[in-house]
Amino acid sequence: MRCSCINCIVPPHILLRLVESDKKELRQIAMRTLLTTTRLRGQRSVRASLTLSNMGAAQRTVFDCRNSTNLSAARVARTEEGPASSDAAINRVFDGLGATRDFYKEVYKRDSIDGRGMRLNGFVHYDREYNNAFWDGSEMVFGDGDGMLFSDFTGSLDVIGHELTHGVTETSAGLVYHRQSGALNESVSDVFGSLVKQWSLNQSAEDADWLIGADIFTPAIAGDALRSLKNPGSAYDNDIFGKDPQPDHMSRYDDLPDTEEGDFGGVHINSGIPNKAFYLVATEIGGYAWEAPGQIWYESLRASSPTTDFRGFAELTFMMADRLYGTGSREQQAVASAWQEVGVRIAPVVARMETPPRARRGNGQTQREEDSLAALSRQVAALAEQVSALSREVNGAKSRRVSARN
Template sequence: MCCNTRLWHSHHCIVPPYLNRQIAQNGSPQQRTQALRTLAVDTTLRAIRLSNIGAPQMARRLVPRITVVENQKLRTVYDMQNGNDFPGTTARKEGDDDTGDLAVDEAYVGLGGTYDLFWEVFGRNSIDGNGMPLNAHVHYGTHYLNAFWDGERMVFGDGDGELFNRFTIAVDVIGHELAHGVTEYEGPLAYFSEAGALNEHLSDVFGSLVKQRLLNQTAEQADWLIGAGLLTDKVQGKALRSMKEPGTAFDDPVLGKDPQPAHMKDFVRTWEDSGGVHINSGIPNKAFCLVATNLKGYAWDKAGLIWMETLRDPRLKPDSKIAAFARLTITSAVRLYGSGDEEQIVRDAWSQVGVKVSKERAGQPAWTPQVQKQAAQPVQRKH
C-alpha cells in the first residue's frame, strides 16, 4: 500500500501483507511462489502510486462540489483475462444482463450494492459524492491473491483455489475497498498506526453494511464476518476478520492465527502492516458491532449514520487516535438523537473495548452537521 500527498493511501489491499508473508513462509512451494508474486505486484503498484503523487490529487478536495439531485449510478466491469494491463476488455456495463461469468456478475452486484447504500441511506452520490463512475477489473493477474482499490478502480484476483477463492465472492470485500475511497474524500485518515486502523475499521463497517443490506439482515442476524467465503474449505478459518469476535476468524497452519485484538489493553504495536492497520482495527470493529446490535434493527439505520457523521466531522484529523474517534461518535450520537439511549449505548460499547470517554469531553460541537437525520429517500445535498 502506498502513500501520496493526500496523507492517506490510494492503494488498499484486502489481504494484509503479513498474511501473504505467512503463506510464503509456511506454504507449499507453489503457494510460496504465488504469495511472493502477489507481494511483488503489490510492491510495484505502491511504487507506481508514489511516482504519481502531486498537486492535482491534492487539489481534488479543494474544488467545490456541485449540487447532486438524482441517482447517477454508472458501473463498468472489465475482464483482465489474467493480464496486468488496464483496462482490459469491457465485460458488463450499467444496465446489461448477467454474463454468466461469476466474477463479472458478482463485481457488478457489489458495485451496485455499495452505491445504493451510500445513496439511499446516506444521500451520497457515489464514492466522491459527485457521481464518480464505478469501475471493476476482474481476473487480474495469474493466481493473484488479493483485491485492491487504487483510488480510481476496484481490482480483483482469482485466488489460487487452494487458500483463496475468487475475490469477488464476498460482497463485503467489494464494499470495504470502495469505502476506502469514501474515507479519502471525507477524511482523510493517514494510513498508519491508530489512524490507519480507523481507516480500515471504517471500510469494514461500510463493507459489512453493504452485505447486510443486500441480504436484508438486522444487526442481530448478521454474521459480522469480513470476507466470508473467500477462504477455501482447505483453510481452517471462516473469513479474514470477525467484527463480532476479533481474533477468531482463522487459525491455520499456513495462514497462522488471526492476530486481531478486541480490547485496547491488547493493542499491537508493530511496524509491519503500516503500524498494524489491519490488526488493531479489530478494536473499533467490536465497538461498532456492539453499538449496532444493542441499538437493534438494521445496522445502517442508526449505528451506520452515527459513524458516517463522525467521518464527516471536521475535527477528525489525519492522525486521530481511536479514543478521539470514540469521542466524536458519542458527539454524533448526541447531535443526531439527543442525550439518551443512543448516547449511552455508544459510550458503553467503547468502554467494553477499553476506551472510556468522559461526558465532559464528548459535549456538543460548535458546527452544523451535514445531515440532521437519516434520509428515507435520496436527498439533495450541496458539497
C-alpha cells in the same frame, strides 16, 4: 501525510505467513502477490490523481484484465447499458458495485463514493493466481485466487463494500494510512462493508454474521473469514495462516513498526478494536445496524480529520449520538459503553459538552449547524491528539530520568 498505499483486503501478515509455507507453490504465489502489490504502490499516487476526472452519474463499468496486470489494456466486459455477461465474476462485480452505490445513496444520501457521482470501475481476472482484491484510489481490482487457499475474490459482497468504502474515507476524512488513523481507516471499511451485506440481505444486527471475507476461503481452509467484528481474533486459526492476531481491547494493542512490513503500524490488526466497538453499539441498540449505529459512524467519519485516532473518533461518535438522538439517549449510552468495553476512554470534558441542537428551521440553518458541529468535532480531535502527544512526551522524559538514575 498520506502514504502511497493501495488498500488490499488480504492483510500482509497473512501473505508473509504463506511466504514461510513448506509448500513451494504457496510460497511462490504469496511472493508474487506481495511483489505485485509493492509495485502497484508506486503507481497509486499517479492513478489517484485521475479520480476527479472519473465522473459519470455513478455508472458502472467492469473490465476483464484477462490475467494481465496492465489495467489500461483490459477490455470492457459490462456496462450499464449492456447485457449481463456469461462470466459470473463479471456479473458479481457489477452487482456488488451497484449494491454498494445504492446502499450509500439510499441510506446516507451519498452520491456514489465521492459524493459527486463518481463512476465505479471494476477490473476482474487480474494477474494469475493473484490472492487479493484492492482499491487503488480510482477503481477496484480483483484477483481470481489460487484455488487452493483463496477462491475468486469477487465472491464476497462485503469485500466489495469494504474496498469501495476506502474511497468514501479517502474523499471525506482522508484518514492517514498509518497507526491508529490507518487502523481506523481499515475499521471503517470493515464496518460499512458488513453493513452493505446486511442491508442487501435485510439482516438485523442480531442475525448478521459480522464476518469480512467469509466467501473467499476455499473449503480446504479451516477458518470462518479474514476478520470478525463480533469477536476479533477468532476469524481463523489453522496451520497455514496461524491464528487471527486482531485484538479486541486497547490492552492488547499491537504497536508494530510504521513500515510496509509492519503494515504501517498494524492497520489491519489493530482495526479489531474499533470494529468490536461498532459491533457492541449495533447489538446494544438492536434492529438494523445501518440505521442509528451506521448513521453515527458515518457522520463521525465525515467530521474526522486525517489524523483522528481511536480516542478522537470515540469522542466524535459520542457527540454525534448526542446531536442525532439526544443527550443521555439509548444510542449515546450504547456508544459510551462500547468504547469503554474496548478500553478507549472518552475525555470527561467531551462527555459533558453540549452539541448544537438539531435544526428545526430551513436547510440553510441545518447546513450552518452541521458545519459548526464538524468544526467543533475537528477541534476536539486535534485537542485529543495534542493531549496524547504531551502524554507521550512526559512518559518519555520519565523513562529517560529513570535510565539516567540507573
